[in-house]
Amino acid sequence: MTAQLTAPATRTWQADPYVDALRAGQGPLFLRRRDGWLLPLDVERWCAGPDAADDTVLARCTGPVLDIGCGPGRLVAALAGLGHTALGVDVTPEAVDRTVRAGGSALCRSVFDPLPREGGWATVLLVDGNIGIGGDPAALLRRAAELTAPGGSLLVEVAAADVDERVEVHVEDGAGGRGAAFWWARLGARALDAKAEAAGWTRCDSWQTAGRHFSHLTR
Template sequence: MTAQLSEPVRAWRADPYADALRAGRGPLYLRRSDGWLLPLDVARWCAEPDEADATVLARCRGPVLDIGCGPGRMVAALARLGRPSLGVDVMPAAVERTVRAGGSALCRSVFDPLPSEGRWGTVLLIDGNIGIGGDPVALLRRAARLTDPRGSLLVEVAAPDVDERVEVHLDDGDGAWGSPFPWARVGARALGVHAAEAGWSRAVAWEAADRRFVRLTR
């Protein structure tokens, strides 16, 4: 029997997101209840890895799990380098595009059972994916269970010093779609606090091309 889809998964499977991935471009936004819009950089996600992505790829060690892989640019790049890697995403169109690009991916939530739990050398949460589920501590704990004890979690954080939990809708510029779902935005300082609570003991930050990242280890 197929499990009933959660509301966040239903929301990400809304047509505007699938259409944007297939087209390789937006506009696409997360809309808060107060009308504030967070642009989603679909064109960058669908392009080849950029300068900032290269700094992430250079820090990957061992087999790599990309949580919320989207159209799979990181997984495909790792595959071209001969590195074992797997993407997971709740969006079928994202998984299809990842596979077409030469990567491996599963259509699954990070909170579902996943292959090789506890044995991934590197786990990725980039492109704002620390926001998945709206509870960074729960996501960081889940990532810790997926990662080898000697491995690392590479997280992209928001540029501002922010720590917020919100409900959002997908918005294609013509209005909101689907049910609201929880999301989070976390800056580097807040990530350090949440990471310590989730069992990560060391954080090293870096910046590249106006994007900010943190490497967490235990």
């Protein structure tokens, strides 16, 4: 089930127009649902240094940190600069290359592939909407639990709205470029709590800053 869900997304994130946007360091870039609804993707923020909201995530990181779907690596590089052992995982070679160039460590790999230090990460990150990876948050939360050390933390960025949806989307650039369709998910805090509890997580904190919403889960 997981492989079927993640394979189309893997192909998408390795191809245009997402890679073109990463190389340029800017959008516009969107996720489009089949009904036409658009979700803007904040490529410029991803390719910049950590902002004030990111700083609140970094401040809650302890021990070795795994960033799932690290993108161009702003958090991984910042964590390395703070003295953390940090690793990014992303299926896009360009994202991994950018992370390494920024001073971080990263692997071009799916989160569902074998990874270093399984069961030993003190903090795992799912920010920038990455709880949606594969369109199956329950499976992703179970996988995160396998990767995290007992008593470890999972820091998740959630949607501001009270939403729980699994949708078919594709990436497009607003100028005619589009990628293949794949499954994605969006969760608000309440939906995350329900799925997290079933996967063995407990919410110990939540916060909002600069229009972004986060939850701190523990095993």
